[in-house]
Amino acid sequence: MSNAFVERSLEEVRFWSRIMKEHSLFLRLGFRCEDTQLIQEANGFYALFEQIESKANAYTPGTDPYTIKKFNEEVHLAVSHIWVFKRKVLGLILTCQLPGANNFPLLVDHVSREANYFRNRLEELNMGRLEPLPDAIIDENVFFLRIMADHAKFISHLLDPSERKLVEQANNFSQEFDTLLFQAKDLESMRPQSQTLPLLDQFLDQNKVSVKSLRDFKKTARDLIEACRIKSIIHPLLADHVFREAEHFLFIIDMFENSLTGAATAKPAPLAGP
Numbered sequence: 187m188s189n190a191f192v193e194r195s196l197e198e199v200r201f202w203s204r205i206m207k208e209h210s211l212f213l214r215l216g217f218r219c220e221d222t223q224l225i226q227e228a229n230g231f232y233a234l235f236e237q238i239e240s241k242a243n244a245y246t247p248g249t250d251p252y253t254i255k256k257f258n259e260e261v262h263l264a265v266s267h268i269w270v271f272k273r274k275v276l277g278l279i280l281t282c283q284l285p286g287a288n289n290f291p292l293l294v295d296h297v298s299r300e301a302n303y304f305r306n307r308l309e310e311l312n313m314g315r316l317e318p319l320p321d322a323i324i325d326e327n328v329f330f331l332r333i334m335a336d337h338a339k340f341i342s343h344l345l346d347p348s349e350r351k352l353v354e355q356a357n358n359f360s361q362e363f364d365t366l367l368f369q370a371k372d373l374e375s376m377r378p379q380s381q382t383l384p385l386l387d388q389f390l391d392q393n394k395v396s397v398k399s400l401r402d403f404k405k406t407a408r409d410l411i412e413a414c415r416i417k418s419i420i421h422p423l424l425a426d427h428v429f430r431e432a433e434h435f436l437f438i439i440d441m442f443e444n445s446l447t448g449a450a451t452a453k454p455a456p457l458a459g460p
């Protein structure tokens with residue numbers, strides 16, 4: 187039974203439950219007035235994840251690991267339900283049953299992939315096992331590079347077309363991250379031979395440079411949107427949301443880098459479920 191298990195669980199749940207709560211809001215904003223049933227469901231998920239978030243904030247590193255294990259199971263169930271809801275909405279959009287609604291199919295797929303990721307993390311935490319480092323480095327990067335590439339596409343498509351310079355910048359990021367994603371997939375298919383220290387180290391270095399510059403671009407966009415200085419249909423909270431996800435990816439890259447170089451603080455204590 188480890189303290190690290192409690193801390194890591196709380197970190198993940200605090201971050202992702204806020205994200206799930208905000209997804210419910212974004213989905214709701216994209217529905218049409220007459221979609222009252224879907225709006226109600228989205229509101230229900232908003233309340234559910236708000237509750238989970240405040241519960242996670244109330245627990246401390248000293249909380250009994252058994253309590254946290256139970257809590258993780260409860261969150262896992264909620265995440266499975268929101269995943270089903272997101273996939274249902276995707277199905278409705280793709281069969282043209284919500285004409286005029288404002289959620290892009292790729293955005294709905296994207297938020298369902300994030301729910302699935304969160305669900306997997308909870309399972310790993312409760313089972314007390316993590317992937318070996320070289321596999322985790324490749325898999326996490328494949329996941330998050332695609333998330334970043336999607337974000338660039340959403341920003342580009344939700345900016346007003348007259349914001350030509352910003353649209354161009356967002357499109358450049360989209361291409362850059364598509365390329366990085368393909369590189370990551372190449373490394374993935376070349377494993378285990380590709381999992382050498384120098385290759386993985388260079389892989390992280392290169393990704394980090396691009397994620398930092400996308401993170402800065404998102405921060406600028408967020409500030410401009412909040413100050414009402416640019417034309418777009420991007421909700422200020424969505425701008426902040428994608429910024430936080432980039433920060434989270436950077437945090438993960440840093441953790442990997444530290445683990446690779448064996449830097450003192452870095453290596454997270456092995457996770458042991460209760």
Ligand SMILES: [Fe+2]
Nearest residue numbers: 205297300427
């Ligand atoms: Fe998200």
Ligand SMILES: [Fe+2]
Nearest residue numbers: 300333428431
């Ligand atoms: Fe996202």
